[in-house]
Amino acid sequence: MTKALIAALPALALAACSFGGKPPKQLLALTPPVVQPNTGVPIDPARSITVITPSAAAALAGQRVPVYEGPNAFAYVKDARWIEAPARQFQLLLAEALRAKGGRLVLDARQTTVDPGQRLGGSLIAFGVDATTGQAVVTFDAILTRGVEASASRRFEARVPVGAIDARNSAAAIDKAANQVASEVAAWVG
Template sequence: MPPRRARRSGPLLAAGVLAAGLPLLLGACGGAVPTTFDLTAVPGAARSGPARRSIVVAEPVGLQPFEADRIIVREPGGSLSFLGGGQWADRLPRLIQARLLQSLENTGRLRSVSRPGDKVAADTVLVTEIRAFDIAAGSREAVVDISVKLVSEATGTVAAARVFQARVPVAAVDAGSAANGLDRALSTVLADIVRWVGAAA
């Protein structure tokens, strides 16, 4: 029986498509195949007013465990481990970068939103650090903690900085519950970042 996938209205739909194909490709190799989960961008909302700021979204940085595509569990003593049975659809920093970029684009309030390699002129760089993106096993919570800086492209000075956090209860410490909880927590953080960037613009 395949691993149970976390599903709600929309968030992990792409993950379900990815996960469905993996056993077909890798089943012959033997062993359990981890379910692949995606993360969700914040949907757009109708807004008025001119688009003013052009932003480059840098790939988030973080400690080595957050550089992988694995779901992380933090034990009460602070030790980190990888949760079996599940993985993200890409390296976590690149996946968060993509969803942050999409969330900002969805607002329709920015002249342009791009990656550093896109060679698009921008006045501001959005620099982020993943401080936490894991399941707290002791409290059974999905924890997302991301620090954000708006840096002037011309001068390199920090125009604004803030830390965004969210904690969401999870039903169990398993891959499906963890991915669902972390997706919900990230959605809260992304929505807060989008509002903050809009106010700073």
């Protein structure tokens, strides 16, 4: 074999692979509240909070947008894909909502060199469209801990009318519901 053919083999092998079909026209994302630039808070472990990625059901583990068609059945919105899994997006949304409220140092779980302070985690129960009511629904079971003991827990839920169940309308309604839940969680955490 010639050197040119040997060099081309990896590219030919890669060209023969399929990476999951045709990509969507666009990816969907949540829009967090705006945190003003050049703002900060003092690093005070008593006032810091770490936001942990919530656990989520298998239906929410991927990037597709679920449509709940009843208590035991769901489908997905056609041609709709999140930019990343809902639980990770919701974690970032919660962190930004807490930052926007101000007065607290908000940490990511990967920032282990700073005292984590309180920890906010929980379970993302619903993050999609309820076809039976025509509403986007976001349900989050929050758990606030300090040290090894839970200090408080609470369920938050928001429902927003969707209109047509398509990528654009579903994403906008879910975004609005998720921001409402994040705002309520930030007020609850204080």
